[in-house]
Amino acid sequence: MRTFAIVTVLEGAVSGLAEWLAFHRAVGVRHFVIYDNGIDAEAAATLALHEGLGVTTLPCPSRLDCAPRFAAYEHFLASRARLFRFAAFLDSDEFLVPPPGRPLDGWLARIPTHAGAVAVNRRAFDTAQPAQPDPGLVLRRFPRALAVTDRGENRVVKSIYRQGAIATIRDPHRAALVQGEWLMSDFSPAEADPNRPDAILGVRHGEIRINHYPSTALSQAAGPSGDGESCPRTQSWIGPMLDEMRHLLAFADAVAPGTAAQLRARYAGVPELARPVSPQEHRLWRLRHLHRPRAEAAGRFLQRKIFGAPRPW
Structure with a gap:
């Protein structure tokens, strides 16, 4: 069974x-499960490039009783959730940020067995007035977070759910649990705010945080945040992210030159991406992202055949 997936719905x-x-x-x-609700050609080409890199793209289902986003979430719960121990339902303007140098897998391994969901605090960043002209990277354009009091934005949480803990989802922040308990990201008990169903009393930063880069309209309504703070946690991950992007471009040059040219043009303002990767490092990257997942999938298939499907709890 895979450990964790991010589920999102994309459009335009x-x-x-x-x-x-x-x-x-x-x-x-x-692992990413992405629902296509009418994306443009450039986004479609980017997703096609990632087909072998842990990204599964599905058409967004259409239902009369709920919005496309929740129809997609319901589809995931019915058809794909059994494949993952944990899943998070995020938007494409939300970044799940662990502490510097501490990847998510160690934190996921420490989630207590009685946890049905882990609430992760969301910190909104000011996109109204970019710190510098568009250099190609969202994380560099908007380095300052909104003050904690701005619009209550920083009391909102998103959640990471254990398989089997929810049967339906109509609220992206707090779905009703059918088993397990709510915890914060430092694994302390989570207490809901009775006045705001999407907020948590006693906000703690915890080990994991979500950085939210809201639309320009929302940020302008909130006003500029001169009293905000920079985010060294986010900046510490820019280097590893650029390494991943360089390897992706090297991979794209070989398998999809047209998409590679589009990506290089979009990120022309990021000079670090022009630095080539060594053949040895790229072989290791391909082993980690392309070949190991296939070997693990074969192992899971044999395990299911011999021992049966694993229980989620």
Whole structure:
């Protein structure tokens, strides 16, 4: 069984999609389930390039009783959730950020067995006034977080759910648990705010945080955040993310030159991406992202045949 997946729904032009995927690969996410709700050609080409890199792209289902996003989440719970021990339902403007140098797999391994969901604090970043002209990377354009009091934005949480802990999801922040307990990301008990169903009392930063880069309209409504703070945690992951992007471009040069040219043009303002990767490092990257997942899938198939499907709890 795979450990963790990020589930998201994309539509239209998705700015920074390659950066979003590379960042999460750098922090230890190996599987993505992405629902296509009408993305543009550039985003479709980027997803096609990632087919062998842990990204599964599915058409977004259509239902009359709920919005496309929740129809996609319900589809995942019904058809794909059994493949993963944990899943997070994020948007493409949300980055799941662990502490510097501490990838997600170690934290996931320490989630207590009685936890049905882990609430992760979300910190909003000010996208109203970029710190510098667009250099190609979202994480560099908007380095300052909104102040904690701004619009209550920083009391919102998203959750990482254990397989079998939820049967349906109509609230992206806090779905009703059918088994297990709510914990914070430092594994202390989570207490809901009775006045705001999407917020948590006694906000703690915890070990894991979500950086949210909201739309320009929302950020302008909130106003500029001169009293915000920079995020050294995020900056510490930019180097590993750029390494992932360089390897992705080297891979794309070989398998999809047209997509590689599009990505290089989009990130022309990032000079680090022009640095070539060594053949040995790229072979190790391919082994980690292309060949090891296939070997693990074969091992899971044999395990299911011999021992049966594993129990989620």
